[in-house]
Amino acid sequence: MNNNNITVTNYALNYAADYQYPPFKLECEPKSNDKKQDEKLVNELLEYIRNDFLYENLSFSKPILVDTWWIDFEGNIQLIIKTTELYVYLCKKERYPSELINININPISTTHLPPLHTIILK
Secondary structure, three states, rough: OOOOOOOHHHHHHHHHHOOOOOOEEEEOOOOOOHHHHHHHHHHHHHHHHHHHHHHOOOOOOOOOOOEEEEEOOOOOOEEEOOHHHHHHHHHHHOOOEEOOOOOEEEEEEOOOOOHOOOOOOO
């Protein structure tokens, strides 16, 4: 029997519990490393989708927000969203503008929902 111990940090456990969805990637052109400009882009995106999102989710009463975001090593933006309704809404590429604040964006969303939000039909 192998007695290898595996240590999992509390941070890793909390992250796994808090962030159930994979991130959305916004490919940006031009690439960015300006956090203030990218913060404005994220806010503009939320403003852009707000009316249509609320129209499609009439009973939604939580704030419309991105839980966390960052600029990845390629100069693109990664978005983490915890709200199921907003996550599902943003899975459709046609809901994004092609450009915000003079930055072309190409959204790359997940091709499937995490296991806890899927069902198998036989």
